[in-house]
Amino acid sequence: xxxxxxxxxxxxxxxxxxxxxxxxxxxxxxxxxxxxxxxxxxxxxxxxxxxxxxxxxxxxxxxxxxxxxxxxxxxxxxxxxxxxxxxxxxxxxxxxxxxxxxxxxxxxxxxxxxxxxxxxxxxxxxxxxxxxxxxxxxxxxxxxxxxxxxxxxxxxxxxxxxxxxxxxxxxxxxxxxxxxxxxxxxxxxxxxxxxxxxxxxxxxxxxxxxxxxxxxxxxxxxxxxxxxxxxxxxxxxxxxxxxxxxxxxxxxxxxxxxxxxxxxxxxxxxxxxxxxxxxxxxxxxxxxxxxxxxxxxxxxxxxxxxxx
Amino acid sequence: xxxxxxxxxxxxxxxxxxxxxxxxxxxxxxxxxxxxxxxxxxxxxxxxxxxxxxxxxxxxxxxxxxxxxxxxxxxxxxxxxxxxxxxxxxxxxxxxxxxxxxxxxxxxxxxxxxxxxxxxxxxxxxxxxxxxxxxxxxxxxxxxxxxxxxxxxxxxxxxxxxxxxxxxxxxxxxxxxxxxxxxxxxxxxxxxxxxxxxxxxxxxxxxxxxxxxxxxxxxxxxxxxxxxxxxxxxxxxxxxxxxxxxxxxxxxxxxxxxxxxxxxxxxxxxxxxxxxxxxxxxxxxxxxxxxxxxxxxxxxxxxxxxxxxxxxxxxxxxxxxxxxxxxxxxxxxxxxxxxxxxxxxxxxxxxxxxxxxxxxxxxxxxxxxxxxxxx
Numbered sequence: 001x002x003x004x005x006x007x008x009x010x011x012x013x014x015x016x017x018x019x020x021x022x023x024x025x026x027x028x029x030x031x032x033x034x035x036x037x038x039x040x041x042x043x044x045x046x047x048x049x050x051x052x053x054x055x056x057x058x059x060x061x062x063x064x065x066x067x068x069x070x071x072x073x074x075x076x077x078x079x080x081x082x083x084x085x086x087x088x089x090x091x092x093x094x095x096x097x098x099x100x101x102x103x104x105x106x107x108x109x110x111x112x113x114x115x116x117x118x119x120x121x122x123x124x125x126x127x128x129x130x131x132x133x134x135x136x137x138x139x140x141x142x143x144x145x146x147x148x149x150x151x152x153x154x155x156x157x158x159x160x161x162x163x164x165x166x167x168x169x170x171x172x173x174x175x176x177x178x179x180x181x182x183x184x185x186x187x188x189x190x191x192x193x194x195x196x197x198x199x200x201x202x203x204x205x206x207x208x209x210x211x212x213x214x215x216x217x218x219x220x221x222x223x224x225x226x227x228x229x230x231x232x233x234x235x236x237x238x239x240x241x242x243x244x245x246x247x248x249x250x251x252x253x254x255x256x257x258x259x260x261x262x263x264x265x266x267x268x269x270x271x272x273x274x275x276x277x278x279x280x281x282x283x284x285x286x287x288x289x290x291x292x293x294x295x296x297x298x299x300x301x302x303x304x305x306x307x308x
Numbered sequence: 309x310x311x312x313x314x315x316x317x318x319x320x321x322x323x324x325x326x327x328x329x330x331x332x333x334x335x336x337x338x339x340x341x342x343x344x345x346x347x348x349x350x351x352x353x354x355x356x357x358x359x360x361x362x363x364x365x366x367x368x369x370x371x372x373x374x375x376x377x378x379x380x381x382x383x384x385x386x387x388x389x390x391x392x393x394x395x396x397x398x399x400x401x402x403x404x405x406x407x408x409x410x411x412x413x414x415x416x417x418x419x420x421x422x423x424x425x426x427x428x429x430x431x432x433x434x435x436x437x438x439x440x441x442x443x444x445x446x447x448x449x450x451x452x453x454x455x456x457x458x459x460x461x462x463x464x465x466x467x468x469x470x471x472x473x474x475x476x477x478x479x480x481x482x483x484x485x486x487x488x489x490x491x492x493x494x495x496x497x498x499x500x501x502x503x504x505x506x507x508x509x510x511x512x513x514x515x516x517x518x519x520x521x522x523x524x525x526x527x528x529x530x531x532x533x534x535x536x537x538x539x540x541x542x543x544x545x546x547x548x549x550x551x552x553x554x555x556x557x558x559x560x561x562x563x564x565x566x567x568x569x570x571x572x573x574x575x576x577x578x579x580x581x582x583x584x585x586x587x588x589x590x591x592x593x594x595x596x597x598x599x600x601x602x603x604x605x606x607x608x609x610x611x612x613x614x615x616x617x618x619x620x621x622x623x624x625x626x627x628x629x630x631x632x633x634x635x636x637x638x639x640x641x642x643x644x645x646x647x648x649x650x651x652x653x654x655x656x657x658x659x660x661x662x663x664x665x666x667x668x669x670x671x672x673x674x675x676x677x678x679x680x681x682x683x
Contacts, residue, residue, distance in 0.1 A: 009577075014620060015671060023664035029643070030657030037650035250348045257356065277370040284363030291356025295404065298349055 044093045051086040055079050059114075073120040080111040080123060099141055104134035119182040125191060128168055132195070135160050151210060158203035165195035173243075193235075193248055201255045204228040205262045212266050225263070232256055244305050246298065253294040260290045350403060357407030365415045383423015389416035394450045410455055417442065417459070436470045439463040447520070456519035457526070464500075464527035471496055472540045490558055497562050500528045501569045508622055509576055525615065525627060529634065532608045536641060559607060566610040567598040570617060577621035590675060608638030 035042075035050070042050070058079035065072035084107045091098055098106075108130040115127045139156045142148065148156065169192040176189075207224035232252055239248040264286040268279050345353075368385060393413035396405055425438045443463040447456050471492045507521030508514055514521075534540060574594055575584050584591050601610060612634035619628025646653060 009621065009623070016668060018616075019664045019668035019671070023661045023668065026657050026661030026664060028661075030654045030659075030661060033650050033654035033657055037654060246346065247348060250346075250352060254352050254355070257352070261359065275366075275370060277367050280363050280367035280370055284360050284367060287356060287360040287363055291352065291360070292404070295349065295353055295356070298352070299345075302349075 047089055047093060048086075051082070051089045055082045055086055058082055067118060073118055073123070076114055076118050077120065077123050077126065080114055080126065083107055083111050099137065101134045101137035101141070104130050104137065108134065121182065121188045125188060128165070128192075128195070131164060132161060135164060151206075154206055155203065158199040158206065161199040162196060162203065165192060165199070168192050169196050173238075189245070190247055190251065193251055197235075197251055197255045200228060200231060201259055204259050208259070208262050208266050225259075228259060240301055244301075246302055246305075249301055250298060253298055257290050257294045261287055264290070345403065353404050354407045357404050358411045361408050361411030361415065365412070379423050379426065381423070382419050386416045386419025386421075386423055389413070390420065392416075394446075397450050397452050397455065406452065410452060413446075413450065413455055414458060417462075432466075432470045432473060436463075436467050439466045453519050457523045460520050460523035461526050464523060465530065467496065468527070468531055468534075490554065493558060494561055494565075497531075498565055500524050500531075501565055504528070504618070505569065505572065508618065509573070514622075522626070525630065528611065529615075529630065532611055532634075532638075536608060536638070559605070560602075563602050563605060563607055563610060566614055567602045570610065570614050571595060571598055573614065573617055573621070577617065606638065606642045608634065609642055612638055 039047075058075050062072045062075035062079060065075060067073060067076065084103070087103055087107055087110075090096070091103065108127055111127065111130075115123050118124075136157055139148065139153045139160070142156070169189070172189060172192055204224045204227075207221040211221045232255070235252055236249065239245045239252070264283060268283055268286075270279070270283070368389075369382075389412050393409040393416055397409040397413065400406065420442070421435070421438075425435050440463050443459045446459050450456070472489070504521055504524045506513070507517040507524070571591075571594065575581065575591065578584070578587075598610075612631045615627050615631030615634065617631075619625070619631055643653060643657060646656065648656065
């Protein structure tokens with residue numbers, strides 16, 4: 001019986017796909033090494049032609065395969081990624097002096113028509129990732145608000161990323177009301193939710209840790225906690241009542257538990273040099289209560305929707 | 309679709325499937341379904357339990373103070389914590405408490421090591437024996453998969469350290485005689501490979517000894533990655549030429565052992581010795597391919613191939629994915645370390661790629677031509 005199971009395993013397709021992938025990867029790596037060897041001997045025009053040619057070949061391949069086919073969409077994704085390589089080579093040759101955020105903004109701007117035409121969710125996610133990178137690199141060198149210290153850079157980054165990804169999440173939730181076949185309703189929503197909740201949690205935790213005791217800006221921690229609570233309650237209501245999703249609720253619960261744990265640590269004054277044993281005990285009990293309540297909430301949600 | 313109750317009632321055996329029994333069975337199935345939590349909920353439970361356990365340990369340690377004069381007290385508290393963890397873990401109270409018990413058990417073990425067999429006061433050999441005994445005792449007493457895996461892994465890694473460092477100060481370089489070191493390294497390498505096969509290739513043993521098998525796989529992977537980072541360099545020899553020759557011989561011997569294991573696992577996966585007798589040419593081809601691979605000396609690449617083969621034939625996703633992750637790491641390291649210039653390297657890479665595609669075509673045409681399967 002057990003022997004038969006082993007014999008029935010798809011050995012043929014496994015070896016077939018494995019050897020094909022390995023062969024293609026080795027040949028591509030070999031081509032990469034070949035260009036690396038000759039890179040210094042290539043003229044600037046050759047370098048630009050090579051990187052631009054790679055974009056063109058991928059795009060022509062995508063059009064040939066058809067944008068409604070998976071291969072075509074995959075090739076368009078490759079072409080979009082290679083645009084970034086082209087911009088980097090261009091910047092290196094002409095020493096444009098462009099900042100990193102300009103590279104990512106330009107990249108996102110140039111590929112937008114393909115993204116809009118592709119009807120391919122991974123490409124949209126990649127495009128949003130580029131905008132995230134652009135925002136992330138923008139604030140450290142921004143002169144818009146004057147010179148920012150590291151704490152202000154962190155604040156600006158988390159809030160702007162929260163707004164950007166939150167807007168994307170909102171648009172995706174609105175778009176799912178229409179019957180669009182290519183629009184994924186599962187993993188992409190969770191990625192967008194994660195991309196929204198992570199900066200929101202980081203901002204709140206940052207405010208709790210850095211501004212709680214500050215006499216000048218202690219209110220900002222309080223305001224951050226109130227905003228975070230309102231944001232989570234709103235999302236929780238949506239994903240439990242209007243469009244039930246247990247993974248989405250789990251992401252939110254984990255984020256709330258993390259923020260509450262940091263809040264407990266702040267309340268218990270964990271940064272004092274000699275901690276009492278009682279503080280450790282209370283912290284442990286609080287963590288048990290926080291995570292226990294979180295899990296209880298999720299289990300209740302799961303059971304109530306199983307009964308429905 | 310018929311419900312389970314309807315299905316059983318219509319089966320004709322009313323004696324064994326009376327309605328009360330079936331109602332109870334249905335309730336049990338619903339309860340079982342409810343307790344089957346998705347993986348992300350398990351992760352949240354695990355994080356909460358481990359975090360809470362850390363705070364409670366902080367409480368215990370702060371109570372007595374972390375000082376050398378309290379070393380024995382810490383050891384005793386470790387024993388108490390370990391006993392509590394084993395009792396709670398065996399009771400199967402729930403996932404949350406299981407995770408708490410696991411965290412407390414690991415912390416208890418750390419406290420026992422600190423309290424009773426601290427390497428500052430005891431030779432490393434004593435720590436090794438202690439870790440092996442503790443792993444064996446906990447394997448029997450505490451039937452938790454993760455606990456078994458982690459305890460065994462720790463004991464195996466401590467033994468690796470002892471093999472290279474002897475009873476000298478750990479991490480200050482090997483201090484063992486070269487001849488003894490080579491015997492121990494080879495023996496321990498062979499022990500890993502043989503025990504992995506022993507644990508997994510017999511279905512009767514695979515359930516009980518799976519944690520040990522996974523611990524051995526994790527230990528072997530860590531060891532190979534340590535070799536990749538030159539942690540265990542042969543520095544104790546006065547002559548650098550001797551040291552290089554010694555390291556090379558050890559490397560070849562270990563590679564041959566992996567190749568032999570791959571060959572053995574392939575025979576097992578294909579259906580045993582009867583298939584070997586049926587298709588000797590296929591296995592001669594495999595043996596020749598392995599011999600070429602050994603000659604090329606890719607080291608860790610063969611280990612990754614072994615894990616992929618083992619994972620695929622056992623249908624174990626974890627082992628297979630581990631092999632898939634290790635394969636590009638060791639393969640790129642192999643090509644990166646070839647003493648060739650970029651142009652020759654590119655030719656070698658393209659040649660290897662073409663060889664793979666040729667091998668694929670050959671297999672399709674001559675080996676798998678008569679074999680049909682669903683893709």
